[in-house]
Amino acid sequence: MNQKIKKILIPVIIIIALIFIAGAIVYQKQKRAGKHVVIRVSEKELGFLSPQEAAEKAIKYINENVLEKGATASLIDASEEYGFYKIHIKIGESEFNSYATRDGKFLFPEVYNLEEKPKAAAEAQPEQKKLTCEDLKKTENPSLEAFVVSKCPYGLQMQRILNEIVKNIPSLANNIRVEYIGSIDNGKITSMHGDEEAQENLRQICLRQEQSDKYWKYIDCHIKKGDVENCLIEAGIDKNKLDSCLKEDSKGLKYAKEDFDLEKKYNITGSPTLILNEERVSEFDFGGRTAEAVKTLLCCGFQTTPSACSQKLTENQAATGFSETY
Numbered sequence: 001m002n003q004k005i006k007k008i009l010i011p012v013i014i015i016i017a018l019i020f021i022a023g024a025i026v027y028q029k030q031k032r033a034g035k036h037v038v039i040r041v042s043e044k045e046l047g048f049l050s051p052q053e054a055a056e057k058a059i060k061y062i063n064e065n066v067l068e069k070g071a072t073a074s075l076i077d078a079s080e081e082y083g084f085y086k087i088h089i090k091i092g093e094s095e096f097n098s099y100a101t102r103d104g105k106f107l108f109p110e111v112y113n114l115e116e117k118p119k120a121a122a123e124a125q126p127e128q129k130k131l132t133c134e135d136l137k138k139t140e141n142p143s144l145e146a147f148v149v150s151k152c153p154y155g156l157q158m159q160r161i162l163n164e165i166v167k168n169i170p171s172l173a174n175n176i177r178v179e180y181i182g183s184i185d186n187g188k189i190t191s192m193h194g195d196e197e198a199q200e201n202l203r204q205i206c207l208r209q210e211q212s213d214k215y216w217k218y219i220d221c222h223i224k225k226g227d228v229e230n231c232l233i234e235a236g237i238d239k240n241k242l243d244s245c246l247k248e249d250s251k252g253l254k255y256a257k258e259d260f261d262l263e264k265k266y267n268i269t270g271s272p273t274l275i276l277n278e279e280r281v282s283e284f285d286f287g288g289r290t291a292e293a294v295k296t297l298l299c300c301g302f303q304t305t306p307s308a309c310s311q312k313l314t315e316n317q318a319a320t321g322f323s324e325t326y
Contacts, residue, residue, distance in 0.1 A: 047103045051078035052152065052192045052271065054104040055087045061107065062089070072317070074289065075154055076282070077270025084108075088270070090284050131285045133300035137277040142301030144294075145275040147179045147268045150204055151197040151226075153321040157289055158272035160223050160318045164291040164326060165298075166216050171308045173216065175298060179259045180205055181271055187248060189256055192271075200228070202252050206245035209255045211237060224324050276301045290315050291326075 049057070055078035062073045076088040076095065084099045099108045146162060148155030159178065166173045180201040182191040191198035204222075207215045214235045221231035232239060245252040262268075266275055274281050276297060286300075287293030291313035299309035318326055 049085075049102065049104040050192045051080055051085045051087075051269070052149075054078065054085045054100045054102065055270070056153065057104045058087055058098065058100050058107050059089065074284070075270060076284075077268075077273065079269045095284075131281065133296070136281065136297075136300045137279050138301055138303045139277050140303050142175055142277050142298065143177060144175055144298045144301065145177050145179050145262070147181050147263060147266075147271065147273040147275070149181050149191050149193060149197055149271045150200040150222075151191075151193045152271040154289075155271040156223050156322060157318045157320045158274075158294075159219055160323070160326060161289060161291050161294050163216060163220050163223065164313065164318070165295050167220070168291070168313055169295065169308045169311055171306065172295070172298060175301075178204070178208065178219075179262055180256065181260075181263050181268055182256065183260055184253055184257055187253070189253060199246075202246060202256055203228070203242070205255050205259060206242055206252045207237065209251075210241060210245055224322060226322050287315060289318050291318070 055075050059073050059075050066073075073089050073091045076090055078085055078087050080086070080102075081099075083102070085102060087098045087100055089096060089098055100106065146158050148158055150156075162176055162178065166176065180191075182189055182198060182201055184190070189198045189202050191201050204215070204219070207218055214237055217235035218231050218237060221234045222228070232242070244250065245255075266273070266278075266280065274283060274294075274297070281297060283289055283293050283297060286297045292315045295309070295311075295313050299305055302309070314326065316326070
């Protein structure tokens, strides 16, 4: 698999060249004034993507153009590093980091640090230990937190998985909580994919907090088409109560801040990210993004495993994005 990816490796010289165009400050000499003027250009004007957007574009390209049939790349997380976006990718049982330019136009499957001496292959890329059920922290009443954003294809994939678990094993619903990634700037909620996503995040947060008995009914509908109005009706949502929660300076923003504080606590950088009993875990250690894998992961968090955990769920990978089917 790694040999296949290495075939598309961009020469290191391109990386060096791109460093000079990745900055957000352009210098222009103004002769008539006899001075140098610094022109600050916004990331939007430079055509930069967010880390999540660049990562999703890279994953899509790898899956459609690089990997052999039957192999699938998935995103673990993405962050900014050295003026590029660092993309943590999983293919099969292997995890590795790639880099992309901030405009999402160039992908570097491998990057060499020119200030370090080369290491032996085994030392340079140590194999990451795959966690087992015995490795996970256990409590009498475990909590599985899934950090997502509501328009992210992979966030929707995780919501679909959790919804499948809740529908088939309702007794595990109290052990599952969806948290949202974002921030609050000047009294307004923001998210990585824009205002529409931010407002949907807030809507789902309000439903989770104030109409929890209808939260999963709404999610079950929303993950299919994203049809908010019809889903509110289908789930029997009290719209007056929801509208009150969504207003500026309302309880909704306070609820959202609690999510965002947890995001910072756990250093969450990608959607979805799973936290079990306050420790980061990976669904890929248990079979990938399937209902059975995530159910198994959650059940491993119990000190005394409930009988409901013996129920077998689907081992098919859940669909990404909005989808009518699992």
